[in-house]
Amino acid sequence: MNSPRHAKAEPVGANDNASCLKESYDLVIAGGGYVGLSLALAVRQASGLSVLVVEPQVMERMRKDERASAVASAATRMLQSLGVWDTIAPDAEPIRKMEVTDSKLKDIVRPVLLTFEGGAKDGEPFAYMVPNGAMVGALGDAAKAAGVDVLEGHSVKDFIVDGSAVSLFLQSGETVGAKLLVAADGVRSRLRDLAGIHVNRFDYDQIGIVTTVEHERPHEGCAVEHFLPAGPFAILPLKGNRSSLVWNERTDDAKRLLSMDDFTFGLELERRFGKQLGALEEKGPRKGFPLGMVLARSYVASRFALVGDAAHGIHPIAGQGLNLGFKDVASLAEVIVEAARLGQDIGAFDVLERYERWRRFDVTQMGVTCDLLNRLFSNKSEVLRHVRDFGLGMVDRLPGLKRMFIEEAAGHRGEVPKLLRGEGL
Structure with missing residues (x-):
């Protein structure tokens, strides 16, 4: 029996453009979502x-995704540098409060x-809601258009480093x-497993319910985060x-909510949303x-990066x-482009280690912070409720601390890569 590494798989999907492939590339990215495509564009342009x-889905299906994502101010600067923000902006809604x-x-x-009000740097909103x-x-x-080859409806089944x-x-x-x-194939990455990279994983026993609602009155660019005992309920303009909703509930309760008829679901929605x-x-x-925390123990291996x-x-x-x-994209693109200009091997392990050193602490810090916030707010303890309400009130009365939180949310703190500063590579 042939090893999967050498088996010939049958093409799938109507969009079979495998015949356009070159024999070899400098960079192959598995995954054609926002992260994979932005990395491809940044490296190719610079x-x-x-x-x-290589993207398992067909782009036309991906364009029909009706969900929206919060894109921080720094990330919009990267999209501007890549020349795509002007196309996206007409559909984006700024979060001003x-x-x-x-x-x-x-x-x-x-x-x-x-309350967080005002913009990030230079009067920019600290984030935008952008349709996926x-x-x-x-x-x-x-x-x-930049010359990236995109193979839709296919995937990387296996790989060998030689x-x-x-x-x-x-x-x-x-x-x-x-x-x-580079693997940009999602939280359940097959390629990460094939590369032998292990993860630290924790299940929160929560499900995030995502949907879109229409309301009578304008939101005026205001996002709201209700912290409820079961988890946060976010209203995003x-x-x-x-508004887009990100509604966290315990797994069993979330499954019941997802299976409800529209009328009953609407009643539960109104209880949490309010009538404002x-x-x-x-x-x-x-x-x-399903919500959990997954942190890779390493971001790189031989000729491989996550x-x-x-x-x-x-x-x-x-x-x-x-x-x-x-931020991964901006950091890895900068590392790859600088290595190429210096005549270095972009897949060499010492080159990839620069990327890992740049990103690993920042990501771990954010993951632990979000984990602590979820544990602090998603519970029924009256003692913890009084403690956190006191803390929130203190932050609200300290303008300097509020500004720090806004800059962190906007992506302007720390060692910021060039693209996130709005600079070209």
């Missing part, structure tokens, strides 16, 4: 290296304990060589009188995502998951 993106409450579900009044379909569409179009190259065995049946393989924006109507698909959710999955309580992925 260096001219040959780049292939955020209110934080802490209450029980049955509480009639939910006093606002902490618009973002992946703009990045995909720009990557192809000295100065890595051989990739694709689902199309083709074999492609590369100097470096979209274009028009619409008038009548509500669910407009988007209702989906649930980015985005393949390297880290954290609790959405701070809305930083995608932004950590964009």
Whole structure:
């Protein structure tokens, strides 16, 4: 029996463009979401290296994703540097204000304990809500226009590292060589497992319910995070009188909510959302995502690197998951481009170690912070409630500390890569 490394898989999907492949590339990226495409575009634009993106889905399906993501101010600067923000911006809604409450579900009044107002640097909003379909569409179009080869409807099935190259065995049946393989294939990354990289994993026994609602009154760019005993309930502004919801519940309760008819679900939604924006109507698909923390023990191996959710999955309580992925992109792209300009091997382990040193502490710090916040707020302890409410109130009265939190959320603190500063590579 043939090893999977050498088996010829049959092509799948109508979009079979495997015949356009070169025999070898400088960089192959497995995963064509926002993280994979932005990395491909950044490296291709700045260096001219040959780049292939292998994506199991077909782009047209990805463009129809009706969900939205919070994109921090620094990440929008990167998208501007890559030349795609002007295409995305008409669909993006700025977050100009955020209110934080802490209450029980049955509480009639939910006093606002902490308010973040104003922008990040230079008057920019500290984040935007961006439709996923618009973002992946703009990045995909720009990557192809820049000369990135995109193989849709296929995946990397296996790979072998042999000295100065890595051989990739694709689902199309083709074999492609590369100097470096980057896995951007999500939190359940197969390639991470094949590379022998282990993870630290924790299950929160929570499900994040994501949907879109329409409301009578305008949100005026205000995001709201209600901390409830079961977990945070976030209301995030979209274009028009619409908001995206990220609603965390214990697993069993979330499954019941997801299976409810529209009327009953609407009643439960209103109990948590409140009536401050008038009548509500669910407009988007209702989906649930199990929540946990996954941190890779290493971000690199021989001719191999992890980015985005393949390297880290954290609790959405701070809305930083995608932004950590964009920071990976900016850091790895800078490392690759600088190495190429110096005539170094972009897949060499000492080159990749620069990327790991740059990102690992930052990601671990954010993952632990989100874990602690979730434990602190997602419980029924009255003692902890009084402690955290006192803490939120103190932060609200200290402008310097509030500014620090805003800059952290906007992605402007720490050792910021060039792209996140709005600079070219």
